[in-house]
Amino acid sequence: MRRESRELLLGKVGVGGCHPITVQSMTNTDTRDIEKTVIQILELESQGCDIVRVAVPDMEAAQAIKKIKSRINIPLIADIHFDYRLAIEAVINGVDGLRINPGNIGSKDKVREVVSACKDRQIPIRIGVNSGSIKREVIEKFNGINENSMVFSALEHVRILEEVNYNNIKISLKATDVALTVNAYKKAAEVIDYPLHIGITEAGTPWSGTIKSSIGIGSLLLMGIGDTIRVSLTGNPVEEVKVGKQILRTLGLLKDKIEIISCPTCGRTQIDLINIVKQVEERIGNISKPIKVAIMGCAVNGPGEAREADLGIAGGAGCGLIFKKGQIIKKVEEDKLLDELVNEINKL
Numbered sequence: 001m002r003r004e005s006r007e008l009l010l011g012k013v014g015v016g017g018c019h020p021i022t023v024q025s026m027t028n029t030d031t032r033d034i035e036k037t038v039i040q041i042l043e044l045e046s047q048g049c050d051i052v053r054v055a056v057p058d059m060e061a062a063q064a065i066k067k068i069k070s071r072i073n074i075p076l077i078a079d080i081h082f083d084y085r086l087a088i089e090a091v092i093n094g095v096d097g098l099r100i101n102p103g104n105i106g107s108k109d110k111v112r113e114v115v116s117a118c119k120d121r122q123i124p125i126r127i128g129v130n131s132g133s134i135k136r137e138v139i140e141k142f143n144g145i146n147e148n149s150m151v152f153s154a155l156e157h158v159r160i161l162e163e164v165n166y167n168n169i170k171i172s173l174k175a176t177d178v179a180l181t182v183n184a185y186k187k188a189a190e191v192i193d194y195p196l197h198i199g200i201t202e203a204g205t206p207w208s209g210t211i212k213s214s215i216g217i218g219s220l221l222l223m224g225i226g227d228t229i230r231v232s233l234t235g236n237p238v239e240e241v242k243v244g245k246q247i248l249r250t251l252g253l254l255k256d257k258i259e260i261i262s263c264p265t266c267g268r269t270q271i272d273l274i275n276i277v278k279q280v281e282e283r284i285g286n287i288s289k290p291i292k293v294a295i296m297g298c299a300v301n302g303p304g305e306a307r308e309a310d311l312g313i314a315g316g317a318g319c320g321l322i323f324k325k326g327q328i329i330k331k332v333e334e335d336k337l338l339d340e341l342v343n344e345i346n347k348l
């Protein structure tokens with residue numbers, strides 16, 4: 001069961017509460033280059049990105065937000081380190097959310113100024129604790145970088161915002177180590193009810209980072225923890241979105257496309273199944289139907305093993321069977337298999 005969390009709004013997108021789990025990404029363009037940043041965000045949107053974050057290292061980047069916002073459709077978060085003036089400028093320029101740690105802003109007056117700007121416009125603030133940036137005294141107090149020091153650090157930042165009566169907050173506690181990340185979120189979920197943004201930080205390349213993120217994010221989501229996710233990959237952020245959406249689909253948390261089940265092939269396979277699966281993915285990958293389609297290599301085990309699929313094909317020698325819920329409905333030539341399958345999908 002999903003953990004109960006408070007809800008907040010990032011632009012028009014709800015996070016926490018009963019809102020669907022959202023997928024976030026972050027641009028890797030220079031935010032001051034408005035054209036390149038907009039193009040990348042629109043590409044992320046086309047892949048289903050729900051929320052996007054941009055780095056705001058200086059005033060020019062904070063001011064670029066206005067023009068970027070006018071050309072995109074999803075909520076925009078400004079990622080700010082230390083400088084409260086950049087946070088205020090980003091808010092003035094229409095940003096939907098801030099990622100800034102109040103403990104790093106400086107005096108209470110500066111925190112108050114940021115909060116006051118956010119309050120006027122209902123802008124949520126994400127507190128992001130990273131295992132690599134925990135203060136030395138906190139590490140010493142808790143004998144190292146562990147879930148206790150990470151959660152303590154997050155609570156320190158939370159307290160600063162709560163003291164100025166601000167609780168439009170979202171929290172993240174990321175580490176590069178999967179087990180540490182999972183334990184930190186589990187602990188945080190026990191003591192706070194703010195929405196949690198989950199992910200494994202600096203997870204690596206698209207190949208290894210996908211595995212690492214899927215294990216970490218997947219483990220947490222299975223425990224009901226996580227309101228919004230980011231897969232952090234060294235590469236094109238579009239890949240982050242694709243992986244993030246697929247993690248949600250795999251766990252049944254997103255049902256926007258046909259789920260394809262396919263067998264690994266073996267010595268019984270008599271058709272070019274690997275190629276057929278690729279073609280099926282291309283032909284039906286974008287059809288928005290919450291159904292399962294199985295592509296199996298043989299009629300001996302195929303229909304039975306894929307009984308839970310709504311539709312499927314099972315290969316034979318130069319031909320294939322089409323089956324529905326495990327029951328064979330027709331036999332067709334191998335070269336017509338794909339067209340027949342698509343016809344049957346369209347009938348559902």
Ligand code: SF4
Pocket residue numbers: 263264265266267268269296297298299300301302305
């Ligand atoms: S479905 Fe048939 S071809 Fe595919 S792995 Fe199983 S036995 Fe082999």
